[in-house]
Amino acid sequence: MPNEHIVRSYDEELRRLRDMVARMGGLAERQVAEATRALVRRDTDLATAVIGRDTQIDALEREVxxxxxRLLALRQPMAADLRVIIAAMKASNDLERIGDYASNAAKRAVVLASLPAIGSLAGFERMAQLVQENLKAAMDAFVNNDAEAARRVWEADEPVDAIYNGIFRELLTFMMEDPRNITAATHMLFIAKNLERIGDHTTNIAERIYYAVLGDNITEERPKADQSAYAVVRPAGG
Amino acid sequence: MPNEHIVRSYDEELRRLRDMVARMGGLAERQVAEATRALVRRDTDLATAVIGRDTQIDALEREVxxxxxRLLALRQPMAADLRVIIAAMKASNDLERIGDYASNAAKRAVVLASLPAIGSLAGFERMAQLVQENLKAAMDAFVNNDAEAARRVWEADEPVDAIYNGIFRELLTFMMEDPRNITAATHMLFIAKNLERIGDHTTNIAERIYYAVLGDNITEERPKADQSAYAVVRPAGG
Incomplete structure (x- = not known):
C-alpha cells in the first residue's frame, strides 16, 4: 500500500481486510458463473476471458x-482479532484455489466447444448456481462476523455433492454408449469435479469464519453426499 | 499442549514448529506411497488403512x-520469524490437501481391486515416486531453511505433469477400445489427477519456504507441462 498517508484505526484495518476478502470472493464467484456460462453457451471468447482473469485472483491473494x-507485525493482535486475520489468510487461499478450478473449467469449456455436444448441462448450471450462492453467503457471513450464517453455508454443500454423483453416473453412461463421447465426457467429468471441489473449499471457508467468530470448531460431522469415489457404473449388457 | 512445564526458548519453539510440519509431511508422503502400493497390488486392506489414517493428518494440521x-500471540514475531510461522501454517494446509488426495486415491483403489485390471500402472508408480521425492525434499528444505533446495523442488514438478499427460491419453484410448474399461479408467484418471495435484501442492509448499527464507517470491514462470485440460483424444476410426 504505497502512499498510504492516513493512519487508520485498527477497526478500520480489520474492516478493510474483510472487504478485501469479500472482493476476492466476489471475483471468484464471477469466475465460476462465467466459466459455467462459457460451457453452456459454447462461448470460447468468454472462456478465454475467464482464463485471463485468473491472475487477478492470484494478485488479490498476495495482497490479502x-x-x-502487516497487521500481524504492526498490531500484534490477540484472541478474536488474531483469529480473523488467520481466517482471512486461509480463506484467501481457498478462494485462490476456487479461482484455479474455475479457470481449469474454462480451459475445458474451450475444448468442449470444438466437440459434439453430449447430454444436458442443466446439472452443471444447478451445481454452479448452488456453489455461487454458498460462496456469496460465506462472504456475507465473513463481512458480518456471523457464525450462524457460516454454519448454514457449511451445511448447504450436500445438494452439490448429490448433483455431482448424478452427473458422474450419467457421463459414464454416455461414454459407454458411444466411444465418440469419451473425450467430451471426460472433460465434463473434470468440470463437474471442479465444481464439487469449489463447494468443498466454500465449506472450508465457512468453517474458518465460524472458528474466527466463536473461537470454537463446528463439531458435528458435515453432511457429505459425495460417494463418487466408490462408484461403479457398468455398460448396458456389458 | 497441556502439562507443558518447561518454558521453551523462542528458537526451540520455531525448531519444534518446523519439526511438526516435517512430521506431517512424512505422514503425507507415507499416505501417497501406500495409496499407490494399494492400487498396484490391489490390496484393499492397505487402502482401507490409508483412508483411516487421514484423520491423523487432519489432527496434525489443527495442531500446527x-x-x-500460540506463537503469534505470545511471541509477536517480526520479519523472518513471522514468515516462517505463516509458511508453516500454509504448508500444513497444503499437506492436509495432499492427505485428502491420497485418501481419495485409496478409496478408488478399493473399487479398482473389484474391477478387471487395465493397462500398466508403471506411470502411476513413477508419478507417485516423483511426488514423494519432491515432498521429502520440500520438508528437508523447510527444516534446513534452505531457499535453494526449495527452488529445486519448485522446478522438479514438470516431469510429474508430463507423465500425467501420457496417462490421460492412454486411459482415454483404453476407454475407447472397450466400454467395459470405462469405470476403471475413470477412477484411474482421477487417481492420476490426484497425484498431479499432490505435485502442485508440493510446489506451493516450496514457494512458501522460499518466501519464508528470503522474504521474496520466486519470480520466474514455473515450468508447467500439464496440458491435459486442452487434450482431445479421438477413437481409432472414430
Missing amino acids: EAYCV | EAYCV
Whole structure:
C-alpha cells in the first residue's frame, strides 16, 4: 500500500481486510458463473476471458496475505482479532484455489466447444448456481462476523455433492454408449469435479469464519453426499 | 499442549514448529506411497488403512495451526520469524490437501481391486515416486531453511505433469477400445489427477519456504507441462 498517508484505526484495518476478502470472493464467484456460462453457451471468447482473469485472483491473494502480515507485525493482535486475520489468510487461499478450478473449467469449456455436444448441462448450471450462492453467503457471513450464517453455508454443500454423483453416473453412461463421447465426457467429468471441489473449499471457508467468530470448531460431522469415489457404473449388457 | 512445564526458548519453539510440519509431511508422503502400493497390488486392506489414517493428518494440521496461533500471540514475531510461522501454517494446509488426495486415491483403489485390471500402472508408480521425492525434499528444505533446495523442488514438478499427460491419453484410448474399461479408467484418471495435484501442492509448499527464507517470491514462470485440460483424444476410426 504505497502512499498510504492516513493512519487508520485498527477497526478500520480489520474492516478493510474483510472487504478485501469479500472482493476476492466476489471475483471468484464471477469466475465460476462465467466459466459455467462459457460451457453452456459454447462461448470460447468468454472462456478465454475467464482464463485471463485468473491472475487477478492470484494478485488479490498476495495482497490479502501482505496485508495480514502487516497487521500481524504492526498490531500484534490477540484472541478474536488474531483469529480473523488467520481466517482471512486461509480463506484467501481457498478462494485462490476456487479461482484455479474455475479457470481449469474454462480451459475445458474451450475444448468442449470444438466437440459434439453430449447430454444436458442443466446439472452443471444447478451445481454452479448452488456453489455461487454458498460462496456469496460465506462472504456475507465473513463481512458480518456471523457464525450462524457460516454454519448454514457449511451445511448447504450436500445438494452439490448429490448433483455431482448424478452427473458422474450419467457421463459414464454416455461414454459407454458411444466411444465418440469419451473425450467430451471426460472433460465434463473434470468440470463437474471442479465444481464439487469449489463447494468443498466454500465449506472450508465457512468453517474458518465460524472458528474466527466463536473461537470454537463446528463439531458435528458435515453432511457429505459425495460417494463418487466408490462408484461403479457398468455398460448396458456389458 | 497441556502439562507443558518447561518454558521453551523462542528458537526451540520455531525448531519444534518446523519439526511438526516435517512430521506431517512424512505422514503425507507415507499416505501417497501406500495409496499407490494399494492400487498396484490391489490390496484393499492397505487402502482401507490409508483412508483411516487421514484423520491423523487432519489432527496434525489443527495442531500446527494452534501452535502457530500460540506463537503469534505470545511471541509477536517480526520479519523472518513471522514468515516462517505463516509458511508453516500454509504448508500444513497444503499437506492436509495432499492427505485428502491420497485418501481419495485409496478409496478408488478399493473399487479398482473389484474391477478387471487395465493397462500398466508403471506411470502411476513413477508419478507417485516423483511426488514423494519432491515432498521429502520440500520438508528437508523447510527444516534446513534452505531457499535453494526449495527452488529445486519448485522446478522438479514438470516431469510429474508430463507423465500425467501420457496417462490421460492412454486411459482415454483404453476407454475407447472397450466400454467395459470405462469405470476403471475413470477412477484411474482421477487417481492420476490426484497425484498431479499432490505435485502442485508440493510446489506451493516450496514457494512458501522460499518466501519464508528470503522474504521474496520466486519470480520466474514455473515450468508447467500439464496440458491435459486442452487434450482431445479421438477413437481409432472414430
